[in-house]
Amino acid sequence: MFDVGISEIAVIGVVALVVLGPERLPKVARTAGHMFGRLQRYVANVKADINREMEMSDLSKVREEVQSAVKSFEQTVHEHANAVNAEAAAIEKSAAESVAQATPPPVPVAQSQIDLLTAQEAGLPPAAAETLAAPVVEHQPAQTYSPVQTAHQSFDLGIEAPRRIAR
Numbered sequence: 001m002f003d004v005g006i007s008e009i010a011v012i013g014v015v016a017l018v019v020l021g022p023e024r025l026p027k028v029a030r031t032a033g034h035m036f037g038r039l040q041r042y043v044a045n046v047k048a049d050i051n052r053e054m055e056m057s058d059l060s061k062v063r064e065e066v067q068s069a070v071k072s073f074e075q076t077v078h079e080h081a082n083a084v085n086a087e088a089a090a091i092e093k094s095a096a097e098s099v100a101q102a103t104p105p106p107v108p109v110a111q112s113q114i115d116l117l118t119a120q121e122a123g124l125p126p127a128a129a130e131t132l133a134a135p136v137v138e139h140q141p142a143q144t145y146s147p148v149q150t151a152h153q154s155f156d157l158g159i160e161a162p163r164r165i166a167r
Contacts, residue, residue, distance in 0.1 A: 016028070016029075
């Protein structure tokens with residue numbers, strides 16, 4: 001910081017000893033050391049604050065760049081998503097149109113051979129197609145029961161539940 005050599009410090013020490021005297025020189029040297037330490041800490045704090053401010057300005061620039069990159073990426077993703085959704089809607093529309101065109105008109109229900117033969121053997125006129133149509137039965141998946149539920153159902157029906165043999 002200052003360009004002070006050993007000889008200059010010795011001259012300052014001798015002058016201080018003559019001016020201050022041997023009783024007050026240690027107190028003044030101690031106080032000067034404390035002041036010099038405070039000055040160094042103050043300068044270090046100012047340097048740290050300046051460095052922090054410079055880093056904050058750099059970080060804010062980087063943050064703005066990242067935010068702009070994120071916004072452009074989001075816009076690109078939304079554009080591609082909209083294009084995919086539009087393409088999917090067009091495909092669904094064309095598929096619905098092709099299914100509507102490919103579906104033949106409904107064919108009336110024909111009577112089964114057995115019903116026709118039975119009606120002819122009995123000398124009756126053939127029955128109308130609506131009466132011969134089989135009722136629609138919805139298939140429901142088989143329910144599985146836990147062993148406890150099975151035991152309760154067996155008990156309710158008066159059937160003895162199977163017992164396990166303890167070994």
